[in-house]
Amino acid sequence: MDTCIPKEIIGSHFNQYYPSLSKFPQNYLQLFFRDVNIIERHLAYLCPMCLREGIICAPSFGLGMSSEFSLDHFPPESVGGFLKILVCKKCNNDAGGLFENSLKKKMESISFDNGIISSQQMAKAEILDQSGKKIIPGRYTTKITIGDDGTTEISLKPKSNDKIELLDKWIEQSKTDLNYKIELTVPIVDEIKVSKAFLKAAYLFCFHSWGYEFAYSPTGENIRKVLKGEIEYPCKTPTFWLRDSIEAENMKFTPLGLCYLQKPLDCRCFIVNMMLEEKGTGYKNIASVLVPNPTLTGWEDLKKIQEIIDSRIELMGISMAHVIDFTVQDRVFDGYSKSWEKLINDNS
Ligand SMILES: [Zn+2]
Known part of the structure; x- marks a missing residue:
């Protein structure tokens, strides 16, 4: 089977982990061999997350994979992780989509809470008058940034080229009419x-x-x-x-x-x-x-x-x-x- 993972990486995983896997023949042989009584010499690696999908190499059929594999960073690369290990693609993608993306948000939020310069926090803003009544409808995506001097800057239009008619009009008006307050809602990680x-x-x-x-x-x-x-x-x-x-x-x-x-x-x-x-x-x-x-x-x-x-x-x-x-x-x-x-x- 063709694979986009370099052979050396598969080889190093066999080398490092197969001797350990070979201590558990009853757990993995039936995943690869129809008749576990006729086993040829082989090397194997199982996805550590599901222990079901695997890679095997044996003289009679060469290199085989039960599913696609990819290198997974632990901790995720987005938060500075640099160690990598082969994991089946399903396990890799599931973890990314289901929970790993939250780590980046968590680190952003800790950095922001600690007042680290240039930390950013996304929020939703509502524009209200002093009595709490909405001046314009809607909630607007807003970016809060901690500046060099520790002050926070609120940007109601993080993408300044966006045309948001009501908001644009109000921003213009707010330069002279100071009867407003901005209520920010910060998403919880x-x-x-x-x-x-x-x-x-x-x-x-x-x-x-x-x-x-x-x-x-x-x-x-x-x-x-x-x-x-x-x-x-x-x-x-x-x-x-x-x-x-x-x-x-x-x-x-x-x-x-x-x-x-x-x-x-x-x-x-x-x-x-x-x-x-x-x-x-x-x-x-x-x-x-x-x-x-x-x-x-x-x-x-x-x-x-x-x-x-x-x-x-x-x-x-x-x-x-x-x-x-x-x-x-x-x-x-x-x-x-x-x-x-x-x-x-x-x-x-
Ligand atoms: Zn897996």
């Missing part, structure tokens, strides 16, 4: 979508390090259910924005990607730290997402950790370190369990 976008990115960070052991674990399965809206995640995503509790310049000392949360001791779990950027203003913040441990109580444990974090006003005494010891890159295929054992044993 859908936090459920934002949280799903973060969770998907965190899931892909875990898959990137631990491969299919993570994807097939109860945690992996449950996260996919959360993304489909079937169940709820046990804690907030992101659990916190790091910049809200540390100095901006200290952000560069924070380990990014999949990490151990080592301290406080009663909060031990995995944490994915993601640096996000609002590209218009350059505003950056780190969103941290907690990931459950692989034990039977992993999911419930996160609820307790969330309570502890909420009850301590200061996020002081947090200690984090990269998960680098047991990953598929190092040919370890039970890294999710091994990393957890290490975290528990190192600190007890």
Whole structure:
């Protein structure tokens, strides 16, 4: 089958993830082979998001794909994500349309709320007189911008070439008649979508390090259910924005990607730290997402950790370190369990 993905990229995915997938023959062989008793030598990769669509290479038929694949950025490229992984096109497009676009809006809104110079916020404006009666009908798309001196500028016609007759007439009239007020309605960012976008990115960070052991674990399965809206995640995503509790310049000392949360001791779990950027203003913040441990109580444990974090006003005494010891890159295929054992044993 023809594919627009370079062979080297498919090859590197086989190389990195197939040994991990091969530990789960009962989960994937029947997706590719009619008779699972006659299996020829092969390499395979399954979409980490749905675990149904796949790419396979075998001597008798060459390279085959059950569906189109494309490279997916995690976190999305629009907020500064740069890591990429092959995901089937359906999963890639669904996530983009259903929730990932909300992240860009969220970053714009945080940048604006923090008063970062040249932040922009779109709104709807109504033109009223002092008694609250509409002077002209309608609600107009408006852009609010934070200027160099910190003042906000409201532009009732973000596209100045647009002809909006009533509005144009009123703008002219408003230069002499000051009996008006402008009421602005700012759209609220859908936090459920934002949280799903973060969770998907965190899931892909875990898959990137631990491969299919993570994807097939109860945690992996449950996260996919959360993304489909079937169940709820046990804690907030992101659990916190790091910049809200540390100095901006200290952000560069924070380990990014999949990490151990080592301290406080009663909060031990995995944490994915993601640096996000609002590209218009350059505003950056780190969103941290907690990931459950692989034990039977992993999911419930996160609820307790969330309570502890909420009850301590200061996020002081947090200690984090990269998960680098047991990953598929190092040919370890039970890294999710091994990393957890290490975290528990190192600190007890
Ligand atoms: Zn998929």
